[in-house]
Amino acid sequence: MERKLINGYEHVRYQRPEISENELIKNSEEFYQQMNTRRTVREFDTRDIPLEVLENIIRTAGTAPSGAHKQPWTFCLISNPDIKKQIRQAAEEEEKISYSQRMPEDWKADLRPLGTDWEKPFLEDAPYLIIVFKQSFGTEKGEKVQHYYVSESVGIACGFLIAAIHQAGLVTVTHTPSPMNFLSKILGRPVNEKPFLLLPVGYPRQITYVPDIHRKSLEEIEVKY
Numbered sequence: 001m002e003r004k005l006i007n008g009y010e011h012v013r014y015q016r017p018e019i020s021e022n023e024l025i026k027n028s029e030e031f032y033q034q035m036n037t038r039r040t041v042r043e044f045d046t047r048d049i050p051l052e053v054l055e056n057i058i059r060t061a062g063t064a065p066s067g068a069h070k071q072p073w074t075f076c077l078i079s080n081p082d083i084k085k086q087i088r089q090a091a092e093e094e095e096k097i098s099y100s101q102r103m104p105e106d107w108k109a110d111l112r113p114l115g116t117d118w119e120k121p122f123l124e125d126a127p128y129l130i131i132v133f134k135q136s137f138g139t140e141k142g143e144k145v146q147h148y149y150v151s152e153s154v155g156i157a158c159g160f161l162i163a164a165i166h167q168a169g170l171v172t173v174t175h176t177p178s179p180m181n182f183l184s185k186i187l188g189r190p191v192n193e194k195p196f197l198l199l200p201v202g203y204p205r206q207i208t209y210v211p212d213i214h215r216k217s218l219e220e221i222e223v224k225y
């Protein structure tokens with residue numbers, strides 16, 4: 001492999017396959033069409049999924065870029081029904097208080113079209129839960145290691161994760177129970193990790209409905225200079 005020293009560190013030559021402009025257009029169009037069929041789904045089939053699929057999805061998330069390449073993420077993969085039940089109970093307890101006391105009226109009004117409420121059966125129905133933790137700092141060999149742009153890095157990894165779930169043919173919902181420190185306790189996570197996002201993964205329930213909402217057009221989201 002062709003190598004080069006930069007600041008005294010080994011770099012390896014990186015190349016992508018030669019590609020025509022037409023292929024670029026075709027690839028980008030096809031990927032957009034594929035991603036545009038993704039919908040957030042809140043009703044899951046209980047059917048199991050091969051573990052290998054989940055592990056490939058998590059591997060994909062682990063390919064995300066991160067601040068100073070510190071990879072400040074941990075993906076907890078849960079299939080154990082007792083742990084799922086504990087998570088559902090704790091999440092619903094918090095959500096009950098959120099929906100009845102913590103969330104202001106206009107927030108609840110914004111959620112009404114989406115049909116969300118405090119009940120979270122998907123936390124038990126989905127065969128797997130992926131709980132993403134962000135590492136505020138690292139702990140390699142017992143030493144405290146600085147991490148950078150932690151939320152940005154973990155957010156990008158979650159984007160990859162969601163795209164991989166969709167591309168595999170499965171569905172998810174980005175669930176952020178609030179507050180969610182109960183997840184650290186149930187899963188026994190170390191103090192350098194903070195819960196970031198919870199993603200149930202599974203097949204959609206055979207008959208399910210999603211809100212009739214629309215995405216902003218290119219003209220609405222792009223500003224060309």
Ligand code: IYR
Nearest residue numbers: 095111116117175176177178
């Ligand atoms: N965390 C709550 C409320 C909620 C908030 C937003 I912003 C959403 O887009 C959806 C739900 C829940 O999970 O129900």
